[in-house]
Amino acid sequence: xxxxxxxxxxxxxxxxxxxxxxxxxxxxxxxxxxxxxxxxxxxxxxxxxxxxxxxxxxxxxxxxxxxxxxxxxxxxxxxxxxxxxxxxxxxxxxxxxxxxxxxxxxxxxxxxxxxxxxxxxxxxxxxxxxxxxxxxxxxxxxxxxxxxxxxxxxxxxxxxxxxxxxxxxxxxxxxxxxxxxxxxxxxxxxxxxxxxxxxxxxxxxxxxxxxxxxxxxxxxxxxxxxxxxxxxxxxxxxxxxxxxxxxxxxxxxxxxxxxxxxxxxxxxxxxxxxxxxxxxxxxxxxxxxxxxxxxxxxxxxxxxxxxxxxxxxxxxxxxxxxxxxxxxxxxxxxxxxxxxxxxxxxxxxxxxxxxxxxxxxxxxxxxxxxxxxxxxxxxxxxxxxxxxxxxxxxxxxxxxx
Ligand code: NAP
Ligand code: MG
Numbered sequence: 001x002x003x004x005x006x007x008x009x010x011x012x013x014x015x016x017x018x019x020x021x022x023x024x025x026x027x028x029x030x031x032x033x034x035x036x037x038x039x040x041x042x043x044x045x046x047x048x049x050x051x052x053x054x055x056x057x058x059x060x061x062x063x064x065x066x067x068x069x070x071x072x073x074x075x076x077x078x079x080x081x082x083x084x085x086x087x088x089x090x091x092x093x094x095x096x097x098x099x100x101x102x103x104x105x106x107x108x109x110x111x112x113x114x115x116x117x118x119x120x121x122x123x124x125x126x127x128x129x130x131x132x133x134x135x136x137x138x139x140x141x142x143x144x145x146x147x148x149x150x151x152x153x154x155x156x157x158x159x160x161x162x163x164x165x166x167x168x169x170x171x172x173x174x175x176x177x178x179x180x181x182x183x184x185x186x187x188x189x190x191x192x193x194x195x196x197x198x199x200x201x202x203x204x205x206x207x208x209x210x211x212x213x214x215x216x217x218x219x220x221x222x223x224x225x226x227x228x229x230x231x232x233x234x235x236x237x238x239x240x241x242x243x244x245x246x247x248x249x250x251x252x253x254x255x256x257x258x259x260x261x262x263x264x265x266x267x268x269x270x271x272x273x274x275x276x277x278x279x280x281x282x283x284x285x286x287x288x289x290x291x292x293x294x295x296x297x298x299x300x301x302x303x304x305x306x307x308x309x310x311x312x313x314x315x316x317x318x319x320x321x322x323x324x325x326x327x328x329x330x331x332x333x334x335x336x337x338x339x340x341x342x343x344x345x346x347x348x349x350x351x352x353x354x355x356x357x358x359x360x361x362x363x364x365x366x367x368x369x370x371x372x373x374x375x376x377x378x379x380x381x382x383x384x385x386x387x388x389x390x391x392x393x394x395x396x397x398x399x400x401x
Contacts, residue, residue, distance in 0.1 A: 004352055006038035007344045010336055011063040013095075013301075014043045015073030017308035018316060022326045022388060023073045026333060029392040030356060030399070035337070035349070040067070044095050046076050046086050057095045061102035064299055068343055071336035072099075072303040073329065096293075099301060104186075105293040106131050106193035108264065109276050109305050111283035112290060112327055114364045116379040120282040126262030128279050129203065132272025133190040136182040139269055144177045152177045182217075187224045192296035194225075194266045195233040198242060204263040205244045208252035208271075221268065222246055280305065287325035287372050292335060302335040304328030323371035324388045330360055330395075359398040368394045 014023060031037055042060035049056055064070040076082055077094040100107070110129040113119075146152065152168040168177060198205040207225050209218035229237070229244050237244055247255070249271060256265060256279075267275055280289045289305035305328060312322045334353040341350030364373065368384045370391055377383040386394065 001034075003034060003036045004348045005036050005346075006340065006349060007346060008340060009038045009040040009067055010340050011060060011067055011070035012039035012041045013060050013070055013072035013075075014041065014045055015075040015308060016045050017074075017076065017310055017313035018322065018324050019074040019304070019306075019308045019329055020045060021313070021316060022324060022329050025389055025392055026326055026330055029389070029396050030330065031333065033396075034352060034399075044072070044075050046078065046082070046088070046092075049092050049095070050086065050088050054092050054098070057098045058102065061099050064099075064103060064301055065295075068299050069336050069340045070299075070301040071332050072301055074304055074306060074308045076308055100134055100293060103293060103295040103299055103301065104189050105295040105299070105301070106190050106197075107134055107291055107293050108197055109280065109289055109291045111280060112288045112331055112361070113283070114288075114361050116365055116367075117284050117288075117373060117376045118378060119284060121257060123258065123260055124283070125260040127283075128256065128259075128261045129197075129201070129264040130272055130276040130279055131190075131194050131197065131264055131266040132276055133187070133267065133269050134272070135186045135190070135269065137180050137269040138178070141178050141180040143179075146171050146175055146177065148174055154179070182220075184220070184224065187221055188228065189296040190266075191225045191228045193294045194264065195229065195237075195244070196296075196298055197292075197294050198244070198264050199233070199236055199240055201264070202240060202242060204242050205266060206247065206252060206255075206263055207244070207266040208247050208249040209268055210249050212248060218268070225266075284376055285325070285372055287370070288327055290328050290331045290335065300336070300339050302332040302339075304332055321387045321389070323385060323391075325370040325372050326388055326392060327360060327364075331357065356395070356399060360395050362398055363391065363394045 014020060027037070040063055042056055042063065044057055044060060060070070075095045078086070078088060078091045080091070082088065083091050108129050108131050110127045113127055149172050151170050154166045154168055156164045194205055194207070209221050211218040211222045225246065233244070252265065265275070280286060283289070286306045291303050291305040293301040309324055312324045316322050334357045338350045338353035341347065341353065367379050367381050368386055368391065369377065370388065371385050374383040374385040
């Protein structure tokens with residue numbers, strides 16, 4: 001069979017530890033035998049970030065800006081222990097943070113659903129995608145602990161030196177104060193990414209805040225979303241047959257639990273942090289959670305939501321053959337290849353990516369899976385637990401058939 005050709009390079013960002021091993025296994029078993037893989041390769045593995053002074057991460061982000069689509073392997077975000085382990089000259093910043101800062105994107109997380117592993121919430125039939133605004137609010141706060149009585153004020157000084165002052169609270173004893181912010185520019189980018197992603201995945205978009213209580217802060221989010229929707233996206237949404245709606249965060253939570261899924265839930269930074277962990281846990285497994293960063297100008301970076309699976313890597317180094325789940329990493333590849341195919345008008349590439357996803361899901365639904373899923377399996381026949389390579393081979397077998 002002739003291999004599928006690619007016209008535009010896909011930006012490939014390699015990573016660390018167990019996921020780096022899986023990365024190569026996926027390419028060797030499921031990609032290069034079928035596709036003339038055309039990638040522009042950036043090694044974001046920690047040793048190369050150290051060698052290049054992290055320039056490699058910046059270069060990779062620029063390449064995604066240039067070509068429009070990237071696929072990323074999980075990477076180590078160094079802490080003090082990693083500085084020691086990898087003999088680093090400094091504690092390099094989180095690669096995902098650097099990529100997000102350059103691409104200015106929003107992260108969308110969605111579970112891969114399979115028959116035989118049911119969500120904890122029994123009426124969830126379709127994936128729920130969480131869009132988290134990953135900028136500002138409580139993550140960039142300024143905090144203060146008054147030790148005793150005193151007046152806390154909110155002071156804003158404009159460039160001419162003019163001050164606006166508001167009393168936050170007159171303390172009669174010790175307490176706590178917090179200041180936080182967001183910008184119209186960032187909220188607008190967030191809204192663009194959400195509307196674009198809803199259109200590109202053909203799903204309704206929900207957005208919720210607490211604007212009844214936060215009459216200026218949260219209300220600003222609501223107004224920016226609504227204005228953008230009315231002026232730039234309403235027609236396209238109507239044509240696509242999808243809806244945008246805004247509601248209060250507490251109403252949204254109740255509706256999400258009662259829903260059958262199949263929409264995007266846009267959340268402010270803190271809500272997205274908390275709700276994405278709740279939703280992903282309720283869907284089953286972190287190893288089945290995909291993630292895509294979408295920039296407001298429509299650039300896409302696909303990855304798995306999980307990390308480098310360090311504990312499995314240490315076992316791998318000791319010579320053990322692990323049963324690490326490659327699904328989310330595989331779906332990062334298929335998501336990126338399908339998007340590349342869509343942008344290039346390369347129907348064969350998109351169709352291949354979809355077939356590969358189907359073959360992977362069918363493999364699990366037939367009862368063949370990695371150890372993390374075997375414990376969740378509710379199928380009729382007992383689960384057949386296989387190694388990572390055994391699982392990839394089983395997918396290849398189905399793909400060939
Ligand atoms: P992790 O790599 O997500 O793994 C945590 C645990 O979850 C694993 O030990 C494993 O549990 C289970 N798990 C996760 N993915 C799995 C998979 N594909 N198959 C089977 N089990 C899976 O999180 P971590 O151990 O906290 O972080 C490790 C490194 O990843 C850190 O250096 C961190 O900086 C980095 N990280 C990177 C990203 C990213 O690049 N996007 C995200 C998060 C973390 P068992 O051991 O019980 O089997
Ligand atoms: Mg969290």
